Amino acid sequence: MSRVVLKVTKLSKSFGKTKTLHDVSFTCNEGEVVGLVGANGAGKTTIMKSILGLISCDGEILVNDTESTFEHHNVLKDVGALIEYPSLYPFMTGREQLQLFARGENREELVNNVVEELNMSKFIDKLTKGYSLGMKQKVGVALALLNNPKLVILDEPMNGLDPKANKELRTIVENRKAKGTTFLISSHILGDLQKIADRLVIVDDGHIVKKTTMADMLNSGKHSIVLKTSDNVRAKDILSENGYKVLESNNDYVRIAVGSEYNLSVITKTLGNYDIDIIQLNHEDSDLEDSILELLTSSEK
Structure with missing residues (x-):
């Protein structure tokens, strides 16, 4: 030590x-x-x-x-x-x-x-x-x-x-x-x-x-993935129905909150069951500023 x-x-x-x-x-x-x-x-x-x-x-x-x-x-x-x-x-x-x-x-x-x-x-x-x-x-x-x-x-x-x-x-x-x-x-x-x-x-x-x-x-900050699919409108509803928290969605992409470790195959299978393909996927983490602001905001409550 x-x-x-x-x-x-x-x-x-x-x-x-x-x-x-x-x-x-x-x-x-x-x-x-x-x-x-x-x-x-x-x-x-x-x-x-x-x-x-x-x-x-x-x-x-x-x-x-x-x-x-x-x-x-x-x-x-x-x-x-x-x-x-x-x-x-x-x-x-x-x-x-x-x-x-x-x-x-x-x-x-x-x-x-x-x-x-x-x-x-x-x-x-x-x-x-x-x-x-x-x-x-x-x-x-x-x-x-x-x-x-x-x-x-x-x-x-x-x-x-x-x-x-x-x-x-x-x-x-x-x-x-x-x-x-x-x-x-x-x-x-x-x-x-x-x-x-x-x-x-x-x-x-x-x-x-x-x-x-x-x-x-x-690691305590927010983790999210941004999906571009063959049908973003339907993908948003399907992911919500299957327990995922949708942070943002529009015709171009769907952003969902995930844990620091997430299983892409489960998400792919969930959407695949409805004939929706994932065209593009990006993983995003909150940076230090986001994490600290969130902590300080919660400490004020």
């Missing part, structure tokens, strides 16, 4: 009379990517700031079995983070910012490696006051990865990145994960998160509503 790198237990936080976190508990294991998902205001950034000791909170936070608190930050020496937007000195170059925070005897090597890894050589030696949002975001991610931390916490890291840069970042996360780095990532770009996260912690209004693997989350 993988070693627990981050353990959050009964984390609670109030701002004045407003309670924003309610007994939040979860873990992150060595060499895995955990996605922290929820709507704006759900509490994701507050959780991350609490882990990093940027705000005080109630509960227990352990990083590599050592407590992380608002007063003591020593445990965070092996943690890299990007929270909200990167704060850069406008009259320094991107490289100078990285050199400022690099640690150890091989600082220049660390800087050169992360510049190459994030493909920043074209702009890294220019003043950051002229950077685009995407350039600033890349430097922010670079600062989080710079000293090869064991735990990396990224709050909306894909914000402002173009599709090419998004793919590059996913590749970096996957490569570092393979070497044992643990990631806690929040993102509204669920399509990208779906491609890299092993597990999900889903937050709504300061409560954890679900902790699950990515595979189980996707």
